[in-house]
Amino acid sequence: MTALVIAEHDNHSLKPSTLHTIAAALQCDPQVHVLVAGSDCAAVAQAAAQAAGVARVLCADAPQLAAGLAETTAAQVVALAPAYSHILAPATAFGKNLAPRVAALLDVAQISDIIHVLSPDTFDRPIYAGNAIATVQSIDAVKVITVRTTGFDAVAASGGSAPVEAVAAVPDAGLSTLVGREATKNERPELTSAKIVVSGGRGLGSKENFEAVMTPLADKLGAALGASRAAVDAGYAPNDWQVGQTGKIVAPQLYVAVGISGAIQHLAGMKDSKVIVAINKDEEAPIFGVADYGLVADLFTAVPEMVKQL
Amino acid sequence: MKVLVAVKRVVDYNVKIRVKSDGSGIDTAGVKMSMNPFDEIAVEEAVRLKEAGAASDIVAVSCGVAACQETLRTAMAIGADRGVLVETDAELQPLAVAKLLAAVAKKEGVDLVILGKQAIDDDSNQTGQMLAALLGWSQATFASRLQIDGAQATVTREVDGGLETIAVKLPAVITTDLRLNEPRYVTLPNIMKAKKKPLDTLKPEDLGVDVTPRLKTLKVVEPPKRGAGVKVPDVATLISRLKTEAKVI
Numbered sequence: 022m023t024a025l026v027i028a029e030h031d032n033h034s035l036k037p038s039t040l041h042t043i044a045a046a047l048q049c050d051p052q053v054h055v056l057v058a059g060s061d062c063a064a065v066a067q068a069a070a071q072a073a074g075v076a077r078v079l080c081a082d083a084p085q086l087a088a089g090l091a092e093t094t095a096a097q098v099v100a101l102a103p104a105y106s107h108i109l110a111p112a113t114a115f116g117k118n119l120a121p122r123v124a125a126l127l128d129v130a131q132i133s134d135i136i137h138v139l140s141p142d143t144f145d146r147p148i149y150a151g152n153a154i155a156t157v158q159s160i161d162a163v164k165v166i167t168v169r170t171t172g173f174d175a176v177a178a179s180g181g182s183a184p185v186e187a188v189a190a191v192p193d194a195g196l197s198t199l200v201g202r203e204a205t206k207n208e209r210p211e212l213t214s215a216k217i218v219v220s221g222g223r224g225l226g227s228k229e230n231f232e233a234v235m236t237p238l239a240d241k242l243g244a245a246l247g248a249s250r251a252a253v254d255a256g257y258a259p260n261d262w263q264v265g266q267t268g269k270i271v272a273p274q275l276y277v278a279v280g281i282s283g284a285i286q287h288l289a290g291m292k293d294s295k296v297i298v299a300i301n302k303d304e305e306a307p308i309f310g311v312a313d314y315g316l317v318a319d320l321f322t323a324v325p326e327m328v329k330q331l
Numbered sequence: 332m333k334v335l336v337a338v339k340r341v342v343d344y345n346v347k348i349r350v351k352s353d354g355s356g357i358d359t360a361g362v363k364m365s366m367n368p369f370d371e372i373a374v375e376e377a378v379r380l381k382e383a384g385a386a387s388d389i390v391a392v393s394c395g396v397a398a399c400q401e402t403l404r405t406a407m408a409i410g411a412d413r414g415v416l417v418e419t420d421a422e423l424q425p426l427a428v429a430k431l432l433a434a435v436a437k438k439e440g441v442d443l444v445i446l447g448k449q450a451i452d453d454d455s456n457q458t459g460q461m462l463a464a465l466l467g468w469s470q471a472t473f474a475s476r477l478q479i480d481g482a483q484a485t486v487t488r489e490v491d492g493g494l495e496t497i498a499v500k501l502p503a504v505i506t507t508d509l510r511l512n513e514p515r516y517v518t519l520p521n522i523m524k525a526k527k528k529p530l531d532t533l534k535p536e537d538l539g540v541d542v543t544p545r546l547k548t549l550k551v552v553e554p555p556k557r558g559a560g561v562k563v564p565d566v567a568t569l570i571s572r573l574k575t576e577a578k579v580i
Binding site for chain 2 (some may be wrong): 072088090091096115119123134147152197202213250252285312319330331
């Protein structure tokens with residue numbers, strides 16, 4: 022049949038997570054459409070139309086879709102759902118908030134966080150903080166899926182030339198409104214797509230130390246900044262820097278864990294990184310069990326030293 | 332306002348799970364079970380609402396095997412007033428659980444349902460959203476702050492770029508994120524009191540729900556193992572090996 026990808030965007034540009042989701046969709050069905058639901062979002066629809074492998078873009082453009090709130094957006098997807106065998110969204114806060122609501126409205130199961138497509142009805146997904154991989158087969162007619170973006174290489178952002186079709190926007194569900202957003206200021210690469218991630222843990226001791234020690238390292242390496250749950254809970258870093266089972270999942274070329282002990286829940290978020298470096302003064306820290314290169318040292322000496330020598 | 336809190340009995344978060352070698356699943360025999368950590372946060376939030384006078388009655392509900400009673404007693408020890416066990420030995424997946432919870436929510440006549448955002452065993456992160464859809468209610472997921480203002484709730488959510496604050500009409504479904512609150516320690520007097528609180532048992536059939544799973548698990552395996560790593564003696568060696576051996580910088 023046909024797969025529908027729900028685009029993630031900010032009404033101005035398409036988020037890279039959408040390109041990874043399109044890649045997964047193409048493995049489910051060669052015919053892939055993209056839904057752009059938003060407000061004044063023509064530029065996003067154009068960008069989606071240029072993504073490689075996309076056959077058609079549906080654009081629902083209306084003020085009630087501006088904030089991407091689940092109740093109205095889910096209703097929009099459900100209005101279009103009958104034409105599709107697969108409905109996919111990225112396994113980001115946006116997609117995870119939306120997809121289950123869509124699935125329940127269609128009375129079908131939802132398959133979360135897939136990392137492989139084995140066949141149009143069979144998928145691999147991590148469970149138990151990624152300590153096990155389950156292969157699941159859906160018996161429903163429509164598969165509603167969220168895609169772990171680190172599991173699929175993004176399709177090219179250009180090369181496609183799909184037609185853009187305007188579709189009628191559903192009315193406002195009238196159940197929720199956006200009050201405001203507090204975006205963490207970030208001139209660094211995005212955490213989930215960066216080639217290099219440097220992450221700080223509780224070992225840093227304070228917000229000031231976190232900034233003083235980690236920032237120069239991230240700058241030198243052109244890296245994104247991440248943090249362990251302990252560091253975020255203690256206020257050393259903002260919540261959207263948290264890497265782990267219930268935070269961001271990353272799989273960069275290089276992950277440098279500084280002052281992070283390596284709890285199961287943290288490993289869940291980074292153990293698919295290509296190369297892992299751990300710097301910790303406790304040689305028994307579990308992080309050394311996954312690190313390719315482990316440096317048992319005081320991070321307050323080692324990291325500045327690293328910055329100097331890089 | 333009556334509040335329903337859903338709690339799940341899961342493998343304790345500290346346990347290093349073992350994948351059965353025949354690929355049939357996880358070995359849970361004799362393994363420590365606990366309330367899902369996000370659900371503890373949900374119960375705590377409900378109790379705080381009651382202590383603040385915003386909630387009158389807290390009902391805790393759990394779906395699954397008879398031993399889920401222990402999880403309900405823990406919820407009541409934290410401060411829930413009553414427990415409801417929907418007892419079944421069948422495999423329960425999020426859609427079925429959402430249907431059971433929807434039936435219980437309607438039966439109990441609640442205005443707010445609070446759940447953990449995800450269970451740490453299957454990591455689905457679906458039940459709250461599905462429940463909201465089935466009830467036709469608003470949803471506020473990954474909540475790090477909850478304020479009830481009359482007929483609406485103002486919820487700050489942890490999202491990918493930072494924080495987002497939304498206002499949702501009541502009745503609503505809220506799912507909790509890590510930093511919503513820090514659950515209180517359960518005291519022995521409260522554990523004793525909880526033993527006397529009412530706990531009703533229902534079956535899925537009593538609620539008219541078909542819990543047949545929609546996803547068949549074909550196999551469960553360990554993820555590919557990483558190769559063993561090495562310890563390096565100093566920063567210079569680390570940088571050199573990252574450059575020439577790993578070639579990542």
